[in-house]
Amino acid sequence: MKGKAKVSRGSQFTYYKALLELLGFRELDVYRYSRKGQVSDVIRVLEPTSRKAINVDLGTARESLSYEEFLNRVKEGLEKSGIRVSDRAWSTALHKIKALSSAKSK
Secondary structure, three states, X not given: OOOOOOOOXXXXXXXXXXXXXXXXXXXXEEEEEEEOOEEEEEXXXXXXXXOEEEEEEOOOOHHXXXXXXXXXHHHHHHHHOOOOOOHHHHHHHHHHHHHHHHXXXX
């Protein structure tokens, strides 16, 4: 079989979960809904220090976003809820994304 190996859908969603963990949060679950024909995901995120669950509406399906776009939307949603993302965790996550992107392009 020639060409690149296709990433299964389940393993693709594992990347999104891992990105949340890099930021220091835990994905509890994901809800997918459709409004006016547009699919959108809402991620329920656990903030570990306060044990508070926050709903982050991505506005679209996760798989339609790049990893960096996904992190930006999660960060915006968390900040709207009054949860701050650590600068150190943020820079680490962005570094991992860039490393992953460069590895994919090789």
